[in-house]
Amino acid sequence: MQADLAVDEAEQTLVDRSLHQRWLTEGPNCKLFQEKLIELTGAKHVFFAPNGTLAIFLAALALEPEHGDEIVVPTFTFYGSATAALFAGFKPVFVDADPETFNARPEAFEEAIGPRTKAIMPVHIYGQSCDMDGIMAVAQRKGVRVLEDAAQALSVRFNGRHAGTFGDVGTFSLFSDKVITTGEGGVVVTNSEQLADRIRLLRNQGRPHSGTFEHPSLGMNFRITDLQGAIGVSQMEKLASIRKDRATKWRLYSEGLSGVGDIRIMRVLQGSDIVPFRFPFLTADRENLANSLEKAGIQTRGFFYPMHLQPKLRAAQPQSLPVAERLHAQGICLPVHVHLSDAQVSDIVGVIRKHFGS
Numbered sequence: 484m485q486a487d488l489a490v491d492e493a494e495q496t497l498v499d500r501s502l503h504q505r506w507l508t509e510g511p512n513c514k515l516f517q518e519k520l521i522e523l524t525g526a527k528h529v530f531f532a533p534n535g536t537l538a539i540f541l542a543a544l545a546l547e548p549e550h551g552d553e554i555v556v557p558t559f560t561f562y563g564s565a566t567a568a569l570f571a572g573f574k575p576v577f578v579d580a581d582p583e584t585f586n587a588r589p590e591a592f593e594e595a596i597g598p599r600t601k602a603i604m605p606v607h608i609y610g611q612s613c614d615m616d617g618i619m620a621v622a623q624r625k626g627v628r629v630l631e632d633a634a635q636a637l638s639v640r641f642n643g644r645h646a647g648t649f650g651d652v653g654t655f656s657l658f659s660d661k662v663i664t665t666g667e668g669g670v671v672v673t674n675s676e677q678l679a680d681r682i683r684l685l686r687n688q689g690r691p692h693s694g695t696f697e698h699p700s701l702g703m704n705f706r707i708t709d710l711q712g713a714i715g716v717s718q719m720e721k722l723a724s725i726r727k728d729r730a731t732k733w734r735l736y737s738e739g740l741s742g743v744g745d746i747r748i749m750r751v752l753q754g755s756d757i758v759p760f761r762f763p764f765l766t767a768d769r770e771n772l773a774n775s776l777e778k779a780g781i782q783t784r785g786f787f788y789p790m791h792l793q794p795k796l797r798a799a800q801p802q803s804l805p806v807a808e809r810l811h812a813q814g815i816c817l818p819v820h821v822h823l824s825d826a827q828v829s830d831i832v833g834v835i836r837k838h839f840g841s
């Protein structure tokens with residue numbers, strides 16, 4: 484466990500004020516945070532959830548899967564994308580990633596859609612958007628719903644439109660390594676009145692308002708606290724500088740590492756913003772490089788272990804999705820967090836260049 488570096492006195496002040504007002508449950512800070520998220524994303528409706536995984540669960544429940552309904556999910560994603568859909572009642576069907584952008588392509592979704600497919604789940608990985616024009620065209624042609632997992636993509640736009648707002652419903656994570664954080668937290672967005680009504684009931688014990696014991700619908704408790712709302716408001720005020728800071732690190736890493744050894748940096752899709760979640764790249768020498776960096780005191784992260792290989796998710800018949808398997812074998816992520824200075828980024832680049840003798 485380690486201290487959360489993304490917060491400082493600004494969050495402290497708003498949390499203190501919230502405690503002073505003796506308001507702990509969802510209240511004025513959550514309302515303000517919600518308004519700021521509506522303004523940022525352009526979504527008509529914004530709801531909170533306790534974390535990004537439960538946000539996906541809530542969004543998937545709102546799509547009302549019936550027994551045997553399938554959802555097409557990229558195999559190259561975080562475990563929670565697939566398990567949340569599974570617990571909500573969907574059968575996940577996995578598709579491979581694009582070797583350069585690491586996101587699943589429209590064609591991959593199209594090929595995997597079958598008679599039982601009710602929905603598809605584009606996941607916007609590492610701070611860039613999927614090709615949402617292509618994916619929405621496929622969804623419309625095939626008549627399937629779209630649940631976007633934008634856990635890593637708050638403030639990422641594709642051709643000017645915010646990730647998570649193209650499909651029927653979208654979700655974000657506010658975990659501590661995300662673009663902005665409330666420690667734990669999740670967000671669900673939708674432009675559909677019907678889905679918004681359903682989500683409102685699902686997240687508040689099947690009733691439109693608290694304080695009554697008549698529950699016209701099924702539901703559970705997905706509420707958050709106003710202390711998280713206060714932290715969220717403060718984080719939103721820092722968003723522009725967070726984006727700028729991450730963009731600078733992306734540029735420094737890209738300039739310093741292009742053409743070094745066999746390194747292949749993630750390609751950013753034309754039309755998409757990049758608000759880097761980390762700095763991901765591929766090298767056949769991943770393990771040795773991670774060791775060199777570790778010895779220099781630099782922590783790295785690997786890439787996702789593909790969903791189609793996870794013991795509790797893999798199909799009865801072994802499935803081969805070679806791109807995601809290669810990404811896992813060769814992928815390495817460098818840090819981009821706010822307390823990493825530009826000079827430290829240059830040092831990291833130096834260690835990598837030395838490792839490759841360039």
Ligand SMILES: Cc1ncc(COP(=O)(O)O)c(C=O)c1O
Nearest residue numbers: 534535536561563564634656658
């Ligand atoms: C793509 C993706 N989906 C879902 C999640 C789950 O979010 P949380 O950790 O807030 O539950 C994450 C978290 O890392 C993620 O990266």
